[in-house]
Amino acid sequence: MLLIVALAQFAMPSWAATEAAPAGTATPPGTVSPPPASDGTTPPAAAPARPDGPTEVKVGMYLTQLLDFDMSKRSYYASFWLWYLHDNPDYDPHATVEVANAKSDSVKFASLDTSKGIRWHQEKHGAVLAEDWEITRFPFDRQKLVIMVEDGQSDTGRIRFVADSKNSRIDPAATVPGWTIEGFDLSAQDVTYNTSYGDPTLSEDSVYSRVVATITVKRQGIRLLCSLFVGFGVAFLLALLTFFLDFDSMAGSRIGLCAAAVFAAVGNKYALDGYLPPASTFTLADVIVSTTFASILLAALAVVLMQLTHKRAPRFARIANLLLCLATFAGYIGVNGYAVASAA
Structure with a gap:
């Protein structure tokens, strides 16, 4: 009888020897499931560390x-x-x-x-x-x-x-x-x-x-230089033109050209600011903007100087007008020419 029982246990198939774990069996230590995400899915886990290095x-x-x-x-x-x-x-x-x-x-x-x-x-x-x-x-x-x-x-x-x-x-x-x-x-x-x-x-x-x-x-900046900075060039030419007008007969025209130059420069400045991000350094664009407004300022200064001196000292007024014209032209062309050549 004992021999029959032993033979029956020996012949039992492997699948029959494996039973489901009881409902109360605990999870083995060290096995941790990641918490579910808010939408019910499990977020991706980081790659496990390997014993032989990363x-x-x-x-x-x-x-x-x-x-x-x-x-x-x-x-x-x-x-x-x-x-x-x-x-x-x-x-x-x-x-x-x-x-x-x-x-x-x-x-x-x-x-x-x-x-x-x-x-x-x-x-x-x-x-x-x-x-x-x-x-x-x-x-x-x-x-x-x-x-x-x-x-x-x-x-x-x-x-x-x-x-x-x-x-x-x-x-x-x-x-x-x-x-x-x-x-x-x-x-x-x-x-x-x-x-x-x-x-x-x-x-x-x-x-x-x-x-x-x-x-x-x-x-490729040549075309962009010509198109995006054209307003500053126009403002400079308007300011330069004021030096060639006779003050006795065209004083009002000189003042009007200075005002037109200011509007052209300010309009171009707004367009440029919308194209570029803020910068913490002094850029080529800042050089062109600054020299343009400086040219307009010199032209306006010449108008004031002529108003004060053209009757009392006409010769001095003509010389001062010429010198301011040359300084405006040489300064604008020289500074911007050097800056553009250095950047290009």
Whole structure:
């Protein structure tokens, strides 16, 4: 009888020996589920730390479009492909990587290919990117546009980016009207944030890995100089013209031309301020604006001087008028000519 029972237990199939855990069985220690988000979904988790060090992720970029350069709004639009190569099955860059300097970003065509012996992710971005435009030499400025790609959840202890600079470039068909694309560079760097984000294992700072694409573009500024600053040129010529009018018979005309020059300069200044962002340095545009108003001021000063001296000392009045005319002309042409030549 005992022999029969022993044989029956030995012959029991493996599936019958496995029973469901009782309802009150506790979750094994160390297994913690992330809290659900407000919409009921589970937010993506940071990549787990590996015992052999952080996961190395090779990141590449192919830039297809540059559009909508808007200096007043400090932004531009770029369309580009990103890819990630790594060997960590627990890491999903589609869920945690962000474009750090994007005002808005749309992602499509996210994919994963594991058929080549490595985890190869791809995705396409269309982003409006924030840019701090350098306008010191405007309209002959050279800009270094940046696109910053960073993992928003995993620090350098878990994820470390490496730039795939060999395969990263700009599409030859990508053009920007009024600009010349001079270069493209992709590099990896560590970024330190002066906070632990509440991580109890960190003392002060936290460090994240980032890949930065730098696009160098040069503005074709001659046409823009002629069109955007034409009002200042007209104001200067109106101010200069006042020196050639006889004060005895055309004093009113000289005053009227000075007033017209002021209106032309002020109108052009408002248009220029709407085109450019505020700047903390003295720019080429500031030089042109300042010399224009200085020319109008000299023309107005000549009107006042002629009013005071043309009857009592006519010879002195003519000499003073000539000297102020020469100073206005030479100063405006000399200062602006040098500034434009230096910027170009």
